[in-house]
Amino acid sequence: MHEFSLAQSVFDTIVSIAEKQNVKMIKKVILKFGMFALVQEDQFKFCFDIVKKDSEKTQNTILEIKWIPGVLRCLDCQFEGEIKKVPQDHIELAPIFKCPNCDSFSTEVLSGTETIIDSLLV
Numbered sequence: 001m002h003e004f005s006l007a008q009s010v011f012d013t014i015v016s017i018a019e020k021q022n023v024k025m026i027k028k029v030i031l032k033f034g035m036f037a038l039v040q041e042d043q044f045k046f047c048f049d050i051v052k053k054d055s056e057k058t059q060n061t062i063l064e065i066k067w068i069p070g071v072l073r074c075l076d077c078q079f080e081g082e083i084k085k086v087p088q089d090h091i092e093l094a095p096i097f098k099c100p101n102c103d104s105f106s107t108e109v110l111s112g113t114e115t116i117i118d119s120l121l122v
């Protein structure tokens with residue numbers, strides 16, 4: 001499961017940061033996900049709540065997720081803009097993004113595939 005391995009890697013990263021900085025408890029972690037990273041928020045939260053119990057530092061960590069807009073450029077019609085809705089039927093496949101202007105699949109992602117740990121509150 002995509003969300004589970006992502007939650008695990010976020011967990012590993014924040015615990016190692018906390019260890020390096022001698023932090024006892026992480027109160028809150030703020031993550032930034034791109035719209036095109038295809039992370040399902042509910043599933044991610046569910047997975048994070050499981051993995052966070054593996055460390056005393058993260059047992060009570062509150063998770064906050066911020067979304068980065070997905071921006072697409074079409075190579076056929078030169079459309080460039082934000083895609084508000086990512087088609088759910090592509091979630092299981094390699095992400096393919098259709099131009100909302102001309103329906104072309106020759107598109108380039110300009111932003112929105114990020115999964116970033118934005119900040120930790122300790």
Ligand SMILES: [Zn+2]
Nearest residue numbers: 074077099102
């Ligand atoms: Zn187009």
